[in-house]
Amino acid sequence: MxxxxxxxxxxxxxxxxxxxxxxxxxxxxxxxxxxxxxxSEVQILYDALNELSRGSRIxxxxxxxxxxxxELQPMAESGFRYFIENDLKFIIIGLWPQGPLQANKALEMxxxxxxxxxxxxxxxxxxxxxxIVVGPDTIRxxxxxxxxxxxxxxxxxxxxxxxxxxxxxxxxxWYGRPIGEFSIMxxxxxxxDFDFIYNLSAGYPGTYEWVQFAVDRFxxxxxxxxxxxxxPLVYPYLDTGQLSGLLGGMKGGAEFEKxxxxxxxxxxxxxxxxxxxxxxxxxxxxxxxxxxxxxxxQSKRGL
Amino acid sequence: xxxxxxxxxxxYSIISAFAIWLGALNLMKISIEKVSKKQKDWFFAIATxxxxxxxxxxxxxxxxGRQFLDLGTRFDWxxxxxxxxxxxxxxxxxxxxxxxxxxxxxxARNAQATVLLLAAFIVMVGRTPFGDWxxxxxxxxxxxxxxxxxxxxxxxxxxxxxxxxxxGIALGIVSTSLRIILGIExxxxxxx
Numbered sequence: 011m012x013x014x015x016x017x018x019x020x021x022x023x024x025x026x027x028x029x030x031x032x033x034x035x036x037x038x039x040x041x042x043x044x045x046x047x048x049x050s051e052v053q054i055l056y057d058a059l060n061e062l063s064r065g066s067r068i069x070x071x072x073x074x075x076x077x078x079x080x081e082l083q084p085m086a087e088s089g090f091r092y093f094i095e096n097d098l099k100f101i102i103i104g105l106w107p108q109g110p111l112q113a114n115k116a117l118e119m120x121x122x123x124x125x126x127x128x129x130x131x132x133x134x135x136x137x138x139x140x141x142i143v144v145g146p147d148t149i150r151x152x153x154x155x156x157x158x159x160x161x162x163x164x165x166x167x168x169x170x171x172x173x174x175x176x177x178x179x180x181x182x183x184w185y186g187r188p189i190g191e192f193s194i195m196x197x198x199x200x201x202x203d204f205d206f207i208y209n210l211s212a213g214y215p216g217t218y219e220w221v222q223f224a225v226d227r228f229x230x231x232x233x234x235x236x237x238x239x240x241x242p243l244v245y246p247y248l249d250t251g252q253l254s255g256l257l258g259g260m261k262g263g264a265e266f267e268k269x270x271x272x273x274x275x276x277x278x279x280x281x282x283x284x285x286x287x288x289x290x291x292x293x294x295x296x297x298x299x300x301x302x303x304x305x306x307x308q309s310k311r312g313l
Numbered sequence: 314x315x316x317x318x319x320x321x322x323x324x325y326s327i328i329s330a331f332a333i334w335l336g337a338l339n340l341m342k343i344s345i346e347k348v349s350k351k352q353k354d355w356f357f358a359i360a361t362x363x364x365x366x367x368x369x370x371x372x373x374x375x376x377x378g379r380q381f382l383d384l385g386t387r388f389d390w391x392x393x394x395x396x397x398x399x400x401x402x403x404x405x406x407x408x409x410x411x412x413x414x415x416x417x418x419x420x421a422r423n424a425q426a427t428v429l430l431l432a433a434f435i436v437m438v439g440r441t442p443f444g445d446w447x448x449x450x451x452x453x454x455x456x457x458x459x460x461x462x463x464x465x466x467x468x469x470x471x472x473x474x475x476x477x478x479x480x481g482i483a484l485g486i487v488s489t490s491l492r493i494i495l496g497i498e499x500x501x502x503x504x505x
Contacts, residue, residue, distance in 0.1 A: 026416055045445065080401070111382065166322045
């Protein structure tokens with residue numbers, strides 16, 4: 011028995027890799043329904059968005075790259091979907107170079123899968139310049155949404171937007187035209203003219219900086235979606251009310267999807283994530299059992 | 314004062330933009346040197362050079378000029394089907410290494426490690442629907458559900474720790490800044 015535990019302690023890590031791979035991939039093919047409970051921090055964000063009146067303008071800052079796509083992209087998709095359905099206008103920017111491109115992908119994604127956006131008069135679903143979707147929830151580029159792209163400068167970009175939005179983002183990203191030519195930008199001269207900021211963040215610059223500059227200095231409410239690794243770092247801001255809600259990791263994304271009424275990728279991935287967590291816990295338990303079973307022997311060896 | 318702050322912000326952005334170029338050129342210089350001198354793992358540097366040149370050339374000359382970020386351009390194709398999957402794969406590898414490292418390093422060796430282990434267990438289970446299912450199976454009362462215990466750990470214990478770290482960092486920044494402003498700290502100038 012002792013030998014068995016010793017062998018367990020020195021188990022080939024490739025076995026762990028295979029088990030985790032199966033735990034993550036098999037549930038994708040299974041139709042398992044799971045009940046997702048909504049936590050208070052997600053509910054706070056949803057309530058904050060619900061309080062916005064129709065036509066309110068939201069600044070969406072996509073501060074992440076494809077590495078964080080599994081966690082943050084579903085939040086972008088469900089967020090955009092919510093904005094469109096509730097007639098909220100949104101202005102996309104990025105403090106990370108890849109962020110605005112990820113936003114484009116998210117818009118394309120919801121246009122393809124969302125049956126509610128199919129036109130009634132026979133036109134086909136269309137994603138491209140000027141018009142993303144048609145039908146009851148028509149949104150048009152420059153009128154209902156716009157993508158202003160990436161701006162270098164980290165948190166100082168936020169500070170610059172505070173005094174002059176046009177100085178930080180003079181042109182749009184899709185056409186390279188001055189932002190003043192788009193009606194969505196009418197009256198948006200500085201950061202405090204926005205009604206809400208929806209920030210999706212995977213690190214620096216991200217939610218920390220948005221809270222410190224946009225909330226504390228320019229008094230614009232910020233709701234954030236963070237990777238599971240980063241979320242614990244911004245919890246103090248939730249407690250003080252500086253952060254108007256937080257979507258933490260894939261679970262936060264799934265909870266938000268539940269509130270929005272959209273079964274997106276976060277919900278579908280929850281089974282995989284659950285299975286992976288269970289197996290990691292099992293490995294830890296097995297590792298500890300083996301450790302205690304062989305501890306006497308290890309002490310004698312001076313380990 | 315506000316104008317001055319705006320001027321500095323603008324200059325910061327300009328310098329940052331040049332710094333990106335500087336970083337890219339430095340990466341190329343180091344990679345070319347590595348290949349030319351056949352240093353250790355020099356063949357990986359070839360992949361860096363080729364990838365860099367490919368995305369720059371395609372982005373500048375074969376993706377519709379200013380509209381290179383548009384859907385359907387060659388740059389967009391490279392971003393979607395090469396860069397995104399590679400980047401996501403790199404990040405996804407973490408799951409496997411975390412599992413392996415947890416198995417080998419997460420031991421209840423002493424009281425502190427045991428507390429850490431228990432907290433990790435509760436948060437990991439509580440962050441998935443499995444935690445709620447397990448709570449129901451164990452007939453745990455509402456306040457003792459694993460998801461609620463997770464919230465207690467995250468909202469109180471974690472916040473207390475994070476807040477202490479944040480205050481500590483802020484005080485450190487203030488004291489270091491004061492040392493630099495008063496000329497006590499001169500190591501950045503090459504002094505002692």
